[in-house]
Amino acid sequence: MASSTKKSVLIVGGGAVGAIAALNLEVGGLAHVTLALRSNYNAVNEHGFDIKSCDHGRVQGWKPSIIRDSIPDITKESLPPYDYILLCTKNIPDIPPTVVDLVTPALPRINTHTTLVLLQNGLHIYRPFLESHPQTLVLSAISMIGSEELSPGKIIQDEGDKLIIGAFPNLNTNPSTSAAKCFIKMYKNGGKTDCKLGEDVLHDRWRKLVYNSALNPICAILGLDTGRLRLAADGEVVEHLVRPAMQEIVDAAKANGVLLDEGVVQKMIDADPLQSYLSPSMLVDVKKKGNFLEHENLLGEPLREGKKMGVEMPTIKMLYYMAKGIQWRTMEGRGLVEIPPKDV
Amino acid sequence: MASSTKKSVLIVGGGAVGAIAALNLEVGGLAHVTLALRSNYNAVNEHGFDIKSCDHGRVQGWKPSIIRDSIPDITKESLPPYDYILLCTKNIPDIPPTVVDLVTPALPRINTHTTLVLLQNGLHIYRPFLESHPQTLVLSAISMIGSEELSPGKIIQDEGDKLIIGAFPNLNTNPSTSAAKCFIKMYKNGGKTDCKLGEDVLHDRWRKLVYNSALNPICAILGLDTGRLRLAADGEVVEHLVRPAMQEIVDAAKANGVLLDEGVVQKMIDADPLQSYLSPSMLVDVKKKGNFLEHENLLGEPLREGKKMGVEMPTIKMLYYMAKGIQWRTMEGRGLVEIPPKDV
Known part of the structure; x- marks a missing residue:
């Protein structure tokens, strides 16, 4: 007792x-x-x-x-x-x-x-x-x-x-x-x-999204941990995917009245020690086939908040719909959606 | 003989x-x-x-x-x-x-x-x-x-x-x-x-890219064949990823003097019979771990041609860098790139 x-x-x-x-x-x-x-x-x-x-x-x-x-x-x-x-x-x-x-x-x-x-x-x-x-x-x-x-x-x-x-x-x-x-x-x-x-919960949650909305889905989609992601293609993946996604979260936060600290994007890119080769949770979920993704909270919600305030979020939007596609695949694998039979 | x-x-x-x-x-x-x-x-x-x-x-x-x-x-x-x-x-x-x-x-x-x-x-x-x-x-x-x-x-x-x-x-x-x-x-x-x-080889090649630059990488990244891709998330994946990617190819072709037929985007979306559930080559390559991707010719080249003419291609660009990340992963798997050892 x-x-x-x-x-x-x-x-x-x-x-x-x-x-x-x-x-x-x-x-x-x-x-x-x-x-x-x-x-x-x-x-x-x-x-x-x-x-x-x-x-x-x-x-x-x-x-x-x-x-x-x-x-x-x-x-x-x-x-x-x-x-x-x-x-x-x-x-x-x-x-x-x-x-x-x-x-x-x-x-x-x-x-x-x-x-x-x-x-x-x-x-x-x-x-x-x-x-x-x-x-x-x-x-x-x-x-x-x-x-x-x-x-x-x-x-x-x-x-x-x-x-x-x-x-x-x-x-x-x-x-x-x-x-x-x-x-x-x-x-x-x-x-x-x-x-x-x-x-300031809202500030802290937006701040964590800078990491989670970018590194979680990108690592999951590419099958790379955060260390490898930084090394991949001589850093081009970080520059053209991770950094823009993070910046879109910073912009959406700002439009919603939440000012994140200067340099937060670079801090989040470097958050995990490179040589730790850490797997964000969404990468773990994708690898363990059958686990569902938290994309509605990590991508959908900031996307909707940004959209309300007129913020363009092309990278987050693409990641969101990709995650939706992967979620649907998992649902099909678990028998939660039915599809027409294959023509033979 | x-x-x-x-x-x-x-x-x-x-x-x-x-x-x-x-x-x-x-x-x-x-x-x-x-x-x-x-x-x-x-x-x-x-x-x-x-x-x-x-x-x-x-x-x-x-x-x-x-x-x-x-x-x-x-x-x-x-x-x-x-x-x-x-x-x-x-x-x-x-x-x-x-x-x-x-x-x-x-x-x-x-x-x-x-x-x-x-x-x-x-x-x-x-x-x-x-x-x-x-x-x-x-x-x-x-x-x-x-x-x-x-x-x-x-x-x-x-x-x-x-x-x-x-x-x-x-x-x-x-x-x-x-x-x-x-x-x-x-x-x-x-x-x-x-x-x-x-x-008109150039026309025919741009036209095929409408299919290949969109369906190949998107199917590969999401692990979905072309039939399932159309079914996924009630068609949202097609509307928000496939259609924009295809339209960007049509726009880049046009800027390069190649006019594709009206309705080519819808034709390519519907090109494979849904219930055939066909796997584009890039999906096959990703599933057979270790195969390299043709993203330089399918994504990089139209992206560069579009960029020269000032065409915005955000979807193709993201797909290109994602493919680069996946290619790097394959190279690492094959021992073609070295990474620093894991800190213990």
Whole structure:
């Protein structure tokens, strides 16, 4: 059972990001973690996680306080509400279930207790909750972690866990920073990670998009990690694809009132050490055939925001429709779309 | 030995295109074919070709008059010059050897006898021969065949062989149409194929680029055949990627004085029957990891021609640099580029 001084945290999704968050929270000693797994439940239940982490070292056979193979339905199971629910799944609005449908059973019917923390990419991912759970405080967690699940339960983290936490705007809850600060204290308590308050969530999310909207899809489409991408064709791929895509995000942010720091494009191009040869998540998803892409949040949403303000985004637009094509291919592979039979 | 009434034809490259050309020429009875093979030489030498063709039916254990595992050096081997050399390899100027280097040993030192026929894609592929072999008559062969080599020597042709033959411009040879007409007679003689004279090579090559510059790279990048591409994301991929790319080729052609027929874009979008689910060659190349792409001729050359005339080609430009990235990946896979070691 959770000690009364600990906060109860439900983490949804125990892949490369969720597992490290679970480990880090339990190492900190201020959280009692329930981790809801899907595809890797059996592996983790049997053998625990096998984690090789630049923050935590080698951790073998480890499990958080509670693991589950589904999201708890707290009403049916008569469970007390969680203090925090940390969403670490992919956020893919074009493929059901939506994150709202996923998390609703774990929230009280009318929720003012549980704070949602969206450790997911993209610009306006809180908006669906404004409609479904208008009284729920929703925090943004922006992660700069580099980690990958090599096989079920086997995780390698080769870039330090750095989180920026802040409250998404919500006129109903008038969010103060106290819930964010409490989460940060809990997350930092193990002394292994960098977790800080972001005063301007929208700014921080646009800033991360500079990396994610460009490097994620381009690496995925070309089958190159971020190191190789910089080396490819003597840097021409960076100059003619990555840099223009990043600049379009900077321009769209600016048109939406978000001024990013001078030089952010070059900083993001150089963000990953070249010789680390890191694979952004979308490249991992494409390589693991069958994984869906988060292109609606990474490309579609900034494209729509830019378009509203009249910003031309030809590179982002092309990447968006390419990602749509790849998503359709995955859907067909999974039997989610039917096509006319081949003429023989 | 070749009968004296037959023309001697050397075909370089016996993949999906060259093998069907060899078969068709020998079926016609007016040509004595020498076929130079590389990767599939052993398979064909041992078992012959296994061809399933919509033009020729099932042909098993078939070989042309002569097969070779290399290009003949006619000087060293004291061979008479060929009447025609038909180049059916990929044309990839960024990866050695160049087609000029490839074919030079099979041409007389000062050649006025042998007619070169380039059965290859792209706009200005004759230009390197103007410098290296200024007296050589070079014909353009534009093929609309749909065929694929499933495994070495095993070929399936599911779209009829249609050739358009014409002479590339050359101020030295003042090419008449007689060599082209002679080749057409020889190629059509079996009655199985459609082979006709193209009076305007440049027009015909730009026209084929409408298909090749758009569908080839987009299918390759997305991993979708032309049927699935039309179905993907309810047609959005066609509308936002394929149609703009094709229109840019039409615009660049126009700026270069080549007026393509009204409606050519829609015709090319619909060119392959949807339910045939045909794979353009570049998609086949990407799937068979390790094959190089013809992006310099299909994308680079029209892009440069468009740029000269001030035509904006944002879609073609992006496709070009994406193809460059994929080419670099293939080069790295083949050990043709070195990268700094991974930091551990």
